[in-house]
Amino acid sequence: MDSLQKILFKTLIKPFYKQNAGFFIFILVIMIGVVGELDGSDMLDYHYALILGMLNNFVIFILILLLWFLYAIKCVRFVTTSIQKKENSFLTILAGFETRKNYLQLFFSQFFIYLPVFLYSLVITVVAFYNKMFFEGIIVFVFNLTICIVSAGWYMHVLKNQDKNFNAYTDKIFNLNIGNKNYGAILSRYIFSQQKIILFGLKLYDCAILYLIIRNLSKEDYDIRLAFILYSFGLFGHGILIYLVREFQEKKLSFLRSLPISVVNRFSQYCLLYGILLIPEIVTIILLTPKFLHFSDALIISVCSYSVLLFLNSLTFFTHESIKDFLKISVAIFFILIFSVFTQTQILFAVLFAGSSILLFTTRYFKYEHGTG
């Protein structure tokens, strides 16, 4: 690796993987840790079947290409922004190099950034060739290679036109209507962009607990209480996230209260937010049902999770002055939930939590004032 490659590695490739570490680990867990062994066969068989399914179904094939394209845009946006950062302004020296050398350096940077997709696409190409689906195999390979070739050319263009706001074009794709129509989407973006470490930790814990414990339950000693109790810890960890979301609203979204949005609509924004937040847990539950988890228990865990989050959220309109106080209340609710597990009254409490959250929200939303409790 020459000095120029080292510079590009430290300014583009390393920061990219650092910033998206959570995302990659999550994908890895889903692709290998969770999905891989669920159908009883081993991981390789599962992925082989997955790839064949993709190659044989035109719609899925196009969808996968679209997903790769979106990922490529994500990479391009990152590199474009990095090149245009003030602290990276020294990268303009690249423009002074011979065009061919310059292009190759940028091509390899893009290649390493795009590597996870590229490697997977190579596997797909091999599988396609092995199954005599030459056309599909070539398409997959050429598609991803073209992405790297075009992206490198784009970076050269960016280097030569540092003062232009290139991401304005891709903003239109990435931010299309996100946050345009509801503030639930703005709150989601806050969590996904500003609190991703907490989010990732919570999701990893919840999904791992659900999967590892329930997956190992035998039919003879089927009892999900332990899984539910351990899972509840993660559920209450969401209290921190809920508290931070409320803090964010008070500081950065104080104007929301002045907007003509009905209380019902406002409540539905939170329903949407916490619905999105629980997707990984719900997906894990779905994957475990019915083979390892009974339908009734899947329903209980899902409904309880959702209602508890909504209830905790509504509580922040009652009191959220300090995270310590808020967590104290969260812990109290946690014990109520434990009690419900042992008395098998989870559904009753879930309904109570959901009802109380609606009541608290609708009566407290406009009455709550930050700083006065």
Added chain:
Amino acid sequence: MLEFLNVEKTYDGRKILEISSLKIEQGIYWLQGTNGCGKTTLLKMIAGIIPFSGDISYDGMSLKKNSTKYRQQVSWSDAEPEFPSFLSGHELISFYNYVRKASISQTEKIISFLEADKFLSQKIKTYSSGMTKKFSILLAFIGQPSLILLDEPLSTLDLQSTLLVMKLIHDYHQEYGTNFLLSSHHDMSSNFLVMPKKLLLANKNIMVS
């Protein structure tokens, strides 16, 4: 017409505002008062941001009883506005356009008038305090509300932007009959083409001069 009925605001048992009955006719008003007298609190109450006892109504629409319709008519710009740093100006404008059912062309006119188009595609975190202020004022005009509350609209604005904002206020009042309630420590009378009527906030009450 803005109407106050038995309005009281209390913090920690201390009464900040007490307006038993008051009607404010249409026009451009300049809310004056010493530091800490409650100007921002009053504007936030009218905007429906902070709770209070009693009721405020605008053109017969009660803030407490017709919450959404009232908010459609009244908009607000903060003295020290803060917005999500990860959003771009355009994104927040789209959100306002949707929520306030605004005409896109009207919004574009305001953007162009305030010369804000240059920075709206950028993330809000890149805005200076003056740009954020201008952006906040821009948002307050979206959807052509009938009453616009501007808390310290001129603070942090440069001279050119100050003149633009003043002209926008004047034009909106003339063309659409939009009413304004401005709180400022600046001498507003010297900036306006139309002299604003003065409201003095003192002794927990409002006096119209």
